[in-house]
Amino acid sequence: MHAHPPEHRIDEDTRSAVLAELAALLPASALLVDFEDLKPYECDGLTAYRQLPMAVALPADEAQAVAVLRACHRHGVPVVARGAGTGLSGGATPVNDGVVLSLARFMRILEVDPLARTARVQPGVRNTAISEAAAPFGLYYAPDPSSQIACTIGGNVAENSGGVHCLKYGLTVHNILKLRVALIDGEIVEIGGDALDGPGYDLLAVMVGSEGMLGVVLEATVKLTPKPQVAQVVMASFDDVIKAGNAVADIIAAGIIPAGLEMMDKPATAAVEDFVHAGYDLSAEAILLAESDGTPEEVAEEIAAMRAVLEKAGARELRVSQNEAERLKFWAGRKAAFPAVGRITPDYLCMDGTIPRKHLAHVLTEIARLAQRYGLRCANVFHAGDGNLHPLIMFDASVPDELERATELGSRILELSVDVGGTITGEHGVGIEKVQQMCVQFSREELEAFHALKEAFDPKRLLNPGKAVPTPRRCSEYRLTGSAK
Amino acid sequence: MSDLSQQFAARIRAAAGPLVLRGRGSKDFYGNAPQGEALDVSGHRGIVAYEPTELVITARAGTPLAEIEAALAEKGQMLAFEPPHFGEGATSSATLGGCVAAGLSGPRRATAGAVRDYVLGVKLLDGQARELNFGGQVMKNVAGYDVSRLIAGSLGTLGLILEVSLKVLPRPVAEATLRFDLPEAKALETMNQWAGKPLPVSATAWCDDVLTLRLSGARAAVAAAVEKLGGALVAASEASQFWAGLREQQLDYFAGDEALWRLSLPSTAAPADLPGATFIEWGGSQRWLRGDIDAGHVREVAAKLGGHATLFRGGDKSVGVFHPLAPALAALNARVRSALDPRKVFDTGRL
Ligand SMILES: Cc1cc2nc3c(=O)[nH]c(=O)nc-3n(C[C@H](O)[C@H](O)[C@H](O)COP(=O)(O)OP(=O)(O)OC[C@H]3O[C@@H](n4cnc5c(N)ncnc54)[C@H](O)[C@@H]3O)c2cc1C
Numbered sequence: 001m002h003a004h005p006p007e008h009r010i011d012e013d014t015r016s017a018v019l020a021e022l023a024a025l026l027p028a029s030a031l032l033v034d035f036e037d038l039k040p041y042e043c044d045g046l047t048a049y050r051q052l053p054m055a056v057a058l059p060a061d062e063a064q065a066v067a068v069l070r071a072c073h074r075h076g077v078p079v080v081a082r083g084a085g086t087g088l089s090g091g092a093t094p095v096n097d098g099v100v101l102s103l104a105r106f107m108r109i110l111e112v113d114p115l116a117r118t119a120r121v122q123p124g125v126r127n128t129a130i131s132e133a134a135a136p137f138g139l140y141y142a143p144d145p146s147s148q149i150a151c152t153i154g155g156n157v158a159e160n161s162g163g164v165h166c167l168k169y170g171l172t173v174h175n176i177l178k179l180r181v182a183l184i185d186g187e188i189v190e191i192g193g194d195a196l197d198g199p200g201y202d203l204l205a206v207m208v209g210s211e212g213m214l215g216v217v218l219e220a221t222v223k224l225t226p227k228p229q230v231a232q233v234v235m236a237s238f239d240d241v242i243k244a245g246n247a248v249a250d251i252i253a254a255g256i257i258p259a260g261l262e263m264m265d266k267p268a269t270a271a272v273e274d275f276v277h278a279g280y281d282l283s284a285e286a287i288l289l290a291e292s293d294g295t296p297e298e299v300a301e302e303i304a305a306m307r308a309v310l311e312k313a314g315a316r317e318l319r320v321s322q323n324e325a326e327r328l329k330f331w332a333g334r335k336a337a338f339p340a341v342g343r344i345t346p347d348y349l350c351m352d353g354t355i356p357r358k359h360l361a362h363v364l365t366e367i368a369r370l371a372q373r374y375g376l377r378c379a380n381v382f383h384a385g386d387g388n389l390h391p392l393i394m395f396d397a398s399v400p401d402e403l404e405r406a407t408e409l410g411s412r413i414l415e416l417s418v419d420v421g422g423t424i425t426g427e428h429g430v431g432i433e434k435v436q437q438m439c440v441q442f443s444r445e446e447l448e449a450f451h452a453l454k455e456a457f458d459p460k461r462l463l464n465p466g467k468a469v470p471t472p473r474r475c476s477e478y479r480l481t482g483s484a485k
Numbered sequence: 486m487s488d489l490s491q492q493f494a495a496r497i498r499a500a501a502g503p504l505v506l507r508g509r510g511s512k513d514f515y516g517n518a519p520q521g522e523a524l525d526v527s528g529h530r531g532i533v534a535y536e537p538t539e540l541v542i543t544a545r546a547g548t549p550l551a552e553i554e555a556a557l558a559e560k561g562q563m564l565a566f567e568p569p570h571f572g573e574g575a576t577s578s579a580t581l582g583g584c585v586a587a588g589l590s591g592p593r594r595a596t597a598g599a600v601r602d603y604v605l606g607v608k609l610l611d612g613q614a615r616e617l618n619f620g621g622q623v624m625k626n627v628a629g630y631d632v633s634r635l636i637a638g639s640l641g642t643l644g645l646i647l648e649v650s651l652k653v654l655p656r657p658v659a660e661a662t663l664r665f666d667l668p669e670a671k672a673l674e675t676m677n678q679w680a681g682k683p684l685p686v687s688a689t690a691w692c693d694d695v696l697t698l699r700l701s702g703a704r705a706a707v708a709a710a711v712e713k714l715g716g717a718l719v720a721a722s723e724a725s726q727f728w729a730g731l732r733e734q735q736l737d738y739f740a741g742d743e744a745l746w747r748l749s750l751p752s753t754a755a756p757a758d759l760p761g762a763t764f765i766e767w768g769g770s771q772r773w774l775r776g777d778i779d780a781g782h783v784r785e786v787a788a789k790l791g792g793h794a795t796l797f798r799g800g801d802k803s804v805g806v807f808h809p810l811a812p813a814l815a816a817l818n819a820r821v822r823s824a825l826d827p828r829k830v831f832d833t834g835r836l
Contacts, residue, residue: 113753114681115674115677117680117681138681160631162625166625170598171625173634174598187813189811189813189817190811191814193749193793194791194792195749195770195793196599196749196770197638197749199793199807199808199809200810200814200836201643201836202588202639203814203821205601205635206630206635208631209630226680226681226682226683226684252537253537255561257654294685294706295683295705295709297703297705297708297709298685298706300705301705354626358538387623387624387625388624421621423623423625423627423628424628425628426623427625430628430629438628438629442618443618445611446617446618446619446629449611449824449825452825453825454630456820456821457817469629
């Protein structure tokens, strides 16, 4: 990794000109320039890397947001869009001499259409706020990142965020119908539509997951899903991680797509049990949570089928949630896994590779070996159904060279994911954190194609520069020095 | 299994003008008339990898869709977006590459998603004959811009698809089809109301004041829904014939040479005030219209209802097959196209 916040320098004249212009465009409360006001914006959830921006703009409406973009564009000043700052890859880390465009004040739910099952919302609306607004109609917004109480739909779109229910209900990309986007020059484009498809290329697919580098989302129309009548979860413990991994494949082979299918290894279980007291089996090497939702009859049928598969796969203990409170308790631990690990270590890095599930045993064994080599502890949380693995590397940044060792270990884990045919990031994005591992996953030509696409939206490369797609030079450097195994 | 990628690369390098990519031609009817020299890609075929427990299949673009569906069926799985083949005769000629490039989805689209929702990765030859991989063979992947989904529906105008990886799903255990006598407005309202309930609806079709509804899922869920919704139960063989006929547009409604318009609308849009017979799918989101109706008028009505209109089959293509884009969006589309294909090797004008 060896990430660092991107550098961008502007001269003094430009700096004062753009600041004066922004001050004229925005009310005083919507433009932050003082050190102590800028401080809260110096990083996102990837707290190991910090950078103060030149200014933070907090527009309250589209006209102001567009005016900020135009001013920055004219003066050649970089812009970093920001939602709640919960991103884990440094996507919202400021660029020095750049402006952070916070969408925090865009927090209105503009419309909920229960018959059409859609909601039109501003980008700063929190993920759970959408589901709350839809709840009276028996509907909800399905993608449920564990950070959903805090993170915004704008950030979700930019990262193509997932959650524990995405195996059955899809990722952000499957649940967005339309985006109103401002390009860096202030031009507004509507991408997608209120129908299921729009004419022209599928630019919605490109915008989702583009990490704030192509345009600023000013409005999103999302799909709402009918709330299932009931949900129930089976918790299975295994005395062997490999058995648990095989059990996941067996469930899929039995023709079942569970509403959620998650796994935690022993260190992760220990950390969360101490935090939420969900009653997890602490002696198990791995715990699987498999959820079924639907009509009561359907759930009963599916839970019985999953129990049978899990038993046959060698689960040593099975518990089925008996009521909603217990179901939420079983999930609480999984959903609080990151903060729980955060409690037992001064610092941690959260990895995010996706692997073909069949390589799980190999990958976990390798991770354990690597962790030992780098002298660090690692807990593993796994979106087992879709192969998205979150190794949590624990370290103490105040110990000389621990951050360095942690990032090295992270790099090796990401490369391992690519080696087994997977990817360096399943849902957290590349940001600044994994930008160098992009050189491992993609060829020079593929990276060129990404740069060309970026320039189709942002020719001056001012939106979130230095993130997500490395320059060819950075890759040659990395290939020479970085990936020695 | 044959790998023709080197041959294709040579053709691309030698191309003096645009190349019109073609599988077996089952979707020749679709899109604007392409300009350029034909390049048959159907010989590049074969399933590269299929692992049922990973829910992923990877195959070369020329692989017949029928071959892929047969391989999946053997393991109790399917392409959930039910792509239409539109092949002539008994044995379909449709290829996987054509399916992804055309981006067309079948009856299950409203509830299961479209082709693009199942594309996990593509291997392309770009206009400079470079082999590029985007996405991958895993379910979740946010490294780099999502070029693989962008390719879905691009009608061969961005690059030559060599290989595609798709997410697959288990076939539903149980299925039932119900019929209801309902006029258009009432049918639209009913479809939308039911779509907002936790019911296992997997397809809807309305025509001639009859709403046909398919339920798919767990045995218990389908049985409970049949009980709850009422209507007339359609015999299984008749039902499967009906849905296959709809998917392939072989029902009576689609017969004949009259122009066929496709209106893509918000599912709740009021019945379109347009002449011609209507057939509604996708819970109200996809509406077909027969007849030589003035293109400008159809598009105006579709746009007012919040959607767009495509001249799907027949008619006079000189009016433009696809709905014109707003100027800013059109300019962005053009920039994206030339970003990925600066030499204009795939600029056939088909989209
Ligand atoms: C405890 C914890 C648990 C988490 N769990 C999950 C999880 O389960 N699944 C998951 O996928 N992620 C998870 N995350 C990561 C994070 O919450 C998501 O990436 C989330 O989508 C970020 O939203 P945000 O509003 O905080 O965005 P920010 O962090 O503010 O920004 C993220 C990116 O989005 C861009 N951006 C923000 N708003 C806009 C906009 N309006 N237009 C254009 N670009 C914009 C930014 O420039 C940046 O690149 C977790 C994070 C934490 C801290």
